[in-house]
Amino acid sequence: MPATDALSRTFAALADPTRRAMLAQLAAGPASVTDLAAPHAMSRPAISQHLKVLRDAGLVTQSAQAQWRTNALQPEPLDDASAWVAEQRAIWSTRFDRLDETLARLQAQDPMPDAVQEDDR
Structure with missing residues (x-):
């Protein structure tokens, strides 16, 4: 299509x-x-x-x-495409920042047991 x-x-x-x-x-x-x-x-x-x-x-x-x-x-359509990409980049950057904050908060609240940490190394 x-x-x-x-x-x-x-x-x-x-x-x-x-x-x-x-x-x-x-x-x-x-x-x-x-x-x-x-x-x-x-x-x-x-x-x-x-x-x-x-x-x-x-x-x-x-x-x-x-x-x-x-x-x-x-070049006008390229400007529109660039604006769309910039908008998507900002959205995903914000989402990844929130994910990083959530993961840091979860790790601070419930650290992994020592045995599990050593197995991951």
């Missing part, structure tokens, strides 16, 4: 190493399909399919001048 929300489309597009490499190329500036295809050992239709996924995710725009098509990076 294809991703329907913007964040899912962004992560789906980022899941492929070829597409990530294309985005890295485009971070240096706009590029033609030929320029984007150069470092990859794949057919032109395969490159075009990767670009379609990136365009559908809103990560790349394509403009045409005469017969030339130029692709450019659109």
